[in-house]
Amino acid sequence: MSELNIKYDNDALLLDDVDYRIIHATQKGLPRTPQPYHFIASELELDAGDVMQRIQRMQDIGVIRRIGAVPNHYALGFHGNGMTVWDVPDEYAHDVGAQVGALDFVSHCYLRPRHLPDWPYNLFAMVHGRDRDEVNAKMENISELLGSQCRGHSVLYSSRILKKTGLRITERR
Amino acid sequence: MDNLDRLIINTLQDGFPICDNPYAVVAQDIGTNENELIQRIDSLLDEGLLSRFGPMFNADKMGGAFTLCAMTVPKEHFEQIANYVNSFDEVAHNYEREHTLNMWFVVGTEKPEQIDAVLDSIQSHTGLVVHNMPKQEEFFIKLKFNV
Known part of the structure; x- marks a missing residue:
């Protein structure tokens, strides 16, 4: 697995070297x-107590979303x-996004910029099913849930994974 | 996969305690014991039913920059362009999708301005438009697959 060399500025962060370790x-x-x-x-x-406190803090500030299993x-x-x-429509986007993101069959839900005329869509929701x-x-x-708050929709299926190395954070030097 | 495996998969998507003996705590909640739970998680990972178990980091809270990009790539050059795009270490995922915009990839860099450099290189090398779609807002409740 290739690793991305992502390193970060000290001052950009709330994290110190111990957190990064x-x-x-x-x-x-x-x-x-x-x-x-x-x-x-x-x-x-x-110290184990220190490690637990730091992990708890990283979870509290959102650096760790949660600890758990990824199926x-x-x-x-x-x-x-x-x-x-x-x-x-932009005026509904925040509320609609929260509503769609809360559905149990939606894993990731984001607002992203439109690219007109090629791409009119601003809300992305990954939907999972048996088929x-x-x-x-x-x-x-x-679509029924959104009713008139939605002007159009589509679904894109992936036909092939071309690359999937994931993002890895390397230890700071 | 039996009922205990299903219970473990469903339970562990809700989080995991931060304490001295977290496996023992979860095991008690779901009516098994610590050793059994640990062995089951190991097997689920080995069998690939779980892809990961541990902290899920929110990389963009750590100062990095990430974006989703989409391109319309002509069929006849698809493989060649896929190889070129994949050759960037900054490209983490790349999917072929069934749409006019048929190549979708994620770029992650240390600093925001490095995103533009990667996208500029791809545009100038391929002569194709790269649509940059960074997330503006995220609605992350939880990943939850009931199995």
Whole structure:
């Protein structure tokens, strides 16, 4: 797996070097051992209480979204994964986005700029289902939910993964 | 995959405690024991049913810049252009999609101004327009697949 050399300015951040060492030590996953935070602490020669406090703080400020499992939806039988896209008038976009993002079959939901005339859509929502029929049905549910707050929509299916290395944060030098 | 596996997958999408013995805490909540839980998570990862278990970092809270880009690439040059786009370390994901805009990729850089340099290179090398679609707002509730 290739690694992106992402390094960050000290002053841009609320994080210090110790936080980055913890990020680096956990970005491939949490150790599966009864005391995972103690395990990380001993690897980094830190105090376990300090490690837990820092992880808690990073979670509180949103640097860590949450700790948990990422299911491989394809392996779990969700073979339909469609990028649904919506043209929502700007004045409704925030509220509509929150509404769509809260649906349990929507994983990622974003507002992005339109590129007229090629691309009229400003709301993106990844919809997952067992197959494309299920995704299309869920898209129709969203469409009904939005009613006149939506001027148009479409769904894009991926036909091929051309690259998937993911983003990796390297330890700062 | 049995019911305990399903319960584990569903439960672990809601978060994980930060405490001395977090596996023991979760195990008790779902009616199993610490060792069994740890072994199950290991197996789910090995079998690829879970792609990851651990902290999910929000990279753009750490100062990096990320954007989604889309291009209309002529079929006859598709492979060649895909290889060129993928040759950038800054390109993290790239998907072929069924649309006029048929190539969609994510660019991530250390600093925001480096995004433009990557996109400029791609535009000048390919002669194609790269539509830059950085996220303006994110609605992230949770990833939740009930299995």
